[in-house]
Amino acid sequence: MVLSVCFISTRLGLSLLGWREKIELFILPQKTEENLLAQLDRWGVKKDSFQEALPPFPAIVETIQAYFEGMRVTLSYPLALERFPLFTRRTFDAVARIPYGTTLTYKDIAKKIALPHASRAVGRALGRNPLPLFIPCHRVVGKYNLGGFSGYGLRYKILLLSLELSGSCPHSHCSL
DNA sequence: TGTACGGCACCGT
DNA sequence: ACGGTGCCGTACA
Numbered sequence: 001m002v003l004s005v006c007f008i009s010t011r012l013g014l015s016l017l018g019w020r021e022k023i024e025l026f027i028l029p030q031k032t033e034e035n036l037l038a039q040l041d042r043w044g045v046k047k048d049s050f051q052e053a054l055p056p057f058p059a060i061v062e063t064i065q066a067y068f069e070g071m072r073v074t075l076s077y078p079l080a081l082e083r084f085p086l087f088t089r090r091t092f093d094a095v096a097r098i099p100y101g102t103t104l105t106y107k108d109i110a111k112k113i114a115l116p117h118a119s120r121a122v123g124r125a126l127g128r129n130p131l132p133l134f135i136p137c138h139r140v141v142g143k144y145n146l147g148g149f150s151g152y153g154l155r156y157k158i159l160l161l162s163l164e165l166s167g168s169c170p171h172s173h174c175s176l
Numbered sequence: 177t178g179t180a181c182g183g184c185a186c187c188g189t
Numbered sequence: 190a191c192g193g194t195g196c197c198g199t200a201c202a
Contacts, residue, residue, distance in 0.1 A: 085188075085189070087187085087188055087189085088188080088189085105194090105195095106193075106194055106195085107194075107195065110187090110194090115187075115188090117185085117186050117187065117195090118186070118187050118188070118194095119186080119187090119194045119195060120185095120186060120187065120188090120192065120193090120194040120195080121186080121187045121188045121189085121192085121194090122187095122188095122193090122194080123192070123193040123194060124187085124188070124189075124191080124192050124193075124194095125188075125189090125193095126193060127192075127193050128189095137193085140193080141193095142193080142194065142195085143194075143195065143196095144194090144195085146193090147193050147194080148192090148193025149193065150192095150193060151193090154193090157193090
């Protein structure tokens, strides 16, 4: 079964939602279609392995758009995470509970899943998160610094955090 | 005292 | 072996 996708135009650019039964992939907004395709490639999605379709849930597109307008929205939708190992799922689960506009450290997450010394493994797991926003890994920071966001670049993490904190994105025209 | 940096332990994939 | 880390010791000011 091919991946169904829909493109979503947001204030920060073009993003993409991918699903089969449940939501599998979300690409953060990109300024150009070319960049979006590059991100798709990063997740191993080839050109002919997806088909465009109508959004899988009512209002999901509007909710995502509202997020990038600075609205305090909640994204609770069924996510396809079965393919991940248990530790990774537990990590995702703990991260999904972090409220909008707040942050926890990698260590905090490790403690929450009862493996207080696994903070580094938490970071590694989050590096594989295919569902930013739905699993808000940008809300997980290092104890002494912001930590990483290698897939989209640290600037993007800063952008999302400032969007949630101030309700606006100060440098949205130049931050990506 | 404060802080900046290096080294190493930790832990799942 | 490799990280989106944390912590402690040491070296300066």
